[in-house]
Amino acid sequence: MRALNNGVSDKYDWDKEIIVVTGGSGGIGAATVQNLAARGSKVIVIDVLGLTFTKPSNVYYYKCDLSNYEAVLAVAAKISKEVGDPTCVVACAGICRGKPILEASKRDIELTFGVNNLGVIWTAKAFLPKMVQANHGHFLIIASQTGHLATAGVTDYAATKAAAIAIYEGLQTEMKHNYKAPAVRLSCLCPSAVKTKMFTGIKGPSNFFMPFLKPEDLGDCIANMLWSGKAQNLSIPAFAYISPPTRALPDWMRVGMQDGGADVMTELKPHRPLN
Ligand SMILES: NC(=O)c1ccc[n+]([C@@H]2O[C@H](COP(=O)([O-])OP(=O)(O)OC[C@H]3O[C@@H](n4cnc5c(N)ncnc54)[C@H](O)[C@@H]3O)[C@@H](O)[C@H]2O)c1
Known part of the structure; x- marks a missing residue:
């Protein structure tokens, strides 16, 4: 924990912090927004789709396709003017088109990288500079267990x-070494399967060790990560x-684990926020 926080302490005043949640309209993002809003924080949703819940008065909504760099810069400028400069960002927006590589179209693949990677980088470029200036802030990226071990079909x-x-x-090492902003926190959360529209049709195994999670479980976990004021890698x-x-591990162990989950994604029918 000390290493992730560069040995630097910092204080967060949750009446003043402004939190952006990308992809905050639905799924894990929406659960996070509702959790943070209930704690009294000012929360800004950036999403390409509209909110799937009734907007509390401390939640602000901005429509934007995060894979478009110019659109992200424009929305960040608008937010700065209308609400203030965000001090925390949860980079949660993502898509999964749910097809094996040889069946996925060029557009499926470009959209996936466009939202899940370029979108995160554009978000970082839009919001991190003000955090660096103040040497204060938290940028939390929602990755996935599949980032550590790829599953067939996705x-x-x-x-x-x-x-x-x-x-x-x-980004964690750049904040420390390139920008001399050691108090800017970088966090990462890698969830396993969560019951959202992204993974409609996902099959088990769901058991005591690896249960399907609920978006609310993630909302609570993410809000706690922010409110701890500490960078974490969970x-x-x-x-x-x-x-x-x-x-x-030896390759046979990795392959054995992948064999065990080989049919988990075969009936995947994810929703399509971008057509
Ligand atoms: N559901 C899971 O099992 C699971 C597991 C591990 C990680 N994750 C990650 O968690 C994050 C949230 O996923 P979820 O399950 O809540 O999915 P979801 O589809 O329910 O929510 C994703 C949100 O991102 C928004 N979005 C998509 N493309 C966008 C774009 N171009 N610009 C702006 N907003 C866009 C969608 O409109 C949606 O509101 C994703 O990054 C996902 O990869 C999900």
Whole structure:
């Protein structure tokens, strides 16, 4: 924990912090927004779709396609003028088109990388400069267990989540070394399967060790990560910590784990926020 926080302490005043949640209209993002709003924080949703819940008065909504750099810069400027400069960002927006590589279209693959990777980088470029200036802020990236161990049927998605983990690691070290802003926190959360529209049709295994999570479980976990004021690198549920070490294990163990989950995505019918 000390290493992730560069040995630097900082204070958060939750009456003053402004929190952006990308992809906050539905699923995990919406549960996070509702949790944070109930704690009294000012929360800004950036999403390409409209809110799926009744908007509390401390929640602000901005429509934007995060894969479009110019649109992200424009919305960030608007937010700065109308609400203020965000001090926390939860980079949660993502898509999964749910097809094996040879069946996925060029557009499926471009959209997946466009939202899940370029979208995170554009969000970082839009909001991190003010945090660097103040040497205060928290940027939390929602990656995935598939970023540590790819699953059959979602190879492009898994690749974007592996890249999201690299973006997290890279930004963390850049804040410290390139920008001399050691108090700007970088966090990463790698969930396993969560019951949202993104993974409609996902099959088990769902058991005591790896239960399907509810969006509310994630909303609570993410809000707690922010409110701790500390950078953290977490997997959820606890059994998901089995995946990060797989690259250091003998190949037969990794392949065995992938064989065990080979048919989990075969009936996936994710929703399509961008057509
Ligand atoms: N559901 C899971 O099992 C699971 C597991 C691990 C990680 N994740 C990650 O959690 C995050 C949230 O996923 P979810 O399950 O809540 O999915 P979801 O589809 O329910 O929510 C994703 C949100 O992102 C928004 N979005 C998509 N493309 C966008 C774009 N171009 N610009 C702006 N907003 C856009 C959608 O409109 C939606 O509101 C994603 O990054 C996902 O990869 C999900």
